[in-house]
Amino acid sequence: MKKVKFIVQESILENELVEPPSTENEFAILTRRNVQNANFPELGEKSLKFISQYFPEVTAKEWNDWHWQIRNSYTSLQSLTSILKLSSEEMKVFKSKTNLPVRITPYYASLLSSFDSKQPLRRSVVPVFNELIISKGEENDPLGEHGDTTVSCIVHRYPDRVLFLVTDFCSTYCRYCTRSHTVAKTQSHHAMKSEWDLALEYISNHPEIRDVLISGGDPLTLSDSQLEYLLSKIRQIEHVEIIRLGSKVPAVLPQRITTKLVNMLKKYHPLFLSLHFTHPDELTEETKFACRRLADAGIPMGSQTVLLKDINDDAQVYKKLAHELLKVRVRPYYLYQCDPIPGSAHFRTPVEKGLEIIQNMRGHTSGYAVPHYVIDAPGGGGKIPLLPNYYQGKDEDGNVVLKNYEGGLYNYPDY
Ligand code: SF4
Secondary structure (H helix, E strand, O other): OOOOOOOOOOOOOOOOOOOOHHHHHHHHHHHHOOOOOOOOOOOOHHHHHHHHHHHHOOOOHHHOHHHHHHHOOEOHHHHHOOOOOOOOOHHHHHHHHOOOOOOEEEHOOOOOOOOOOOOOHHHOOOOOOOOOEEEOOOOOOOOOHHHHOOOEEEEEEOOOOEEEOOOOOOOOOOOOOOOOOEEEEEEEOOOHHHHHHHHHHHOOOOOOEEEEEOOOHHHOOHHHHHHHHHHHHOOOOOOOEEEEEEEEHHHHHHHHHOHHHHHHHHHHOEEEEEEEEOOOOHHHHHHHHHHHHHHHOOOOOEEEEEEEOOOOOHHHHHHHHHHHHHHHHHHEEEEEEOOOOOOOOOOOOOOHHHHHHHHHHHHHHHHHHHEEEEEEEEOOOOEEEEEOOOOEEEEEOOOOEEOOOOOOOEEOOOO
16 A cells, blocks of 8 residues: 655654645545545544644554554653644643653544644643642542552442452543542553452452443553453353443544454443543544444443533533534433542532533433533542432422423422
8 A cells, every 4th residue: 555655844843833735635635535444434634634744654544543543642741742832831831840641642632723722622631730739629539439449450339339440541641530540650551450350359259249330541442352351251240230331432542443342342231331521522523433333332322521611611512512422322421520639620610510501401402411410529428419409399388399491480299
């Protein structure tokens, strides 16, 4: 296969972005479309532009190889200077020489604005100086997961289910990650296989566990054989009824959702996917293709979204995300109040904002689009749902007084 080569300046000066020649760009786009593998969707316009600009020798097949994506991820602010004009807040982190974990797949990098540091997707993955400012109430392990860790890798908080943390690696690190105390410790594709067997033994010895949530890190960054090892072992435990996988991969590395992976996953039904989406701009053609492929394999999917200031704390933005997700058969499931991890004040919104979003959704759009708004209580209290004040108490006749989505009051005879 003939590779397309551009004549692009070799050295990119700091903060200076280079445009590729437009005629060759058009030629490259056509060529890449011609070499598409039938297993993958056509590359989106943003991917095509990004490849032409920064990976001119890469073929569509390489770009669509998730291993290539991981190998070529941006893992430092310095590496990002070749594609982003850093703002002063981003540059301050860079100059502070603080070792904050950074990892962004080339695919997700292609969705970032080169010049606008306030762009929602960019803010969610590129560190700023505010991350180094610790505010009151912030803690390393705000959910108290260490306290509920029974054996290594297992968090057993709720009576009938466990969280099984199988890796500390993610293909892209979110700046607001609740598990920033455990993820990205090795900066390598590290599977803690030696500890898995102990965890499997724990699950096997606890007949009350009917639901296992495999999370991390991101379990879909494990190889097919590693994942299958875990799924098959869990499936052999008779009292485990359902398995869930928690992942952001369809949003940041949709190339990982291969036919081979999906064919393997569907052997282990009932299997659910808890996906993590942040903003409607993540629903690219590639990501939609990945979600449809998972849905076609009969895998029920829900999305968990962290409420983030100036990223998605707007009823219209959240509603658009919810609608786009439903179109690819992903049910918006949880809207999380951002956990108070160290350096998260610039991401956190007042609780009233979350209630306002729910109020602007319930009754105004399909019930399937409306998530549960929850706070994961600091100190290990678990998820606590919050609702606008629909229940207004009882009147003197014993009727329950209810407020509907338009603010009208209605009685229900509760006697
Ligand atoms: S994908 Fe999940 S575990 Fe990984 S950094 Fe993002 S929030 Fe944390």
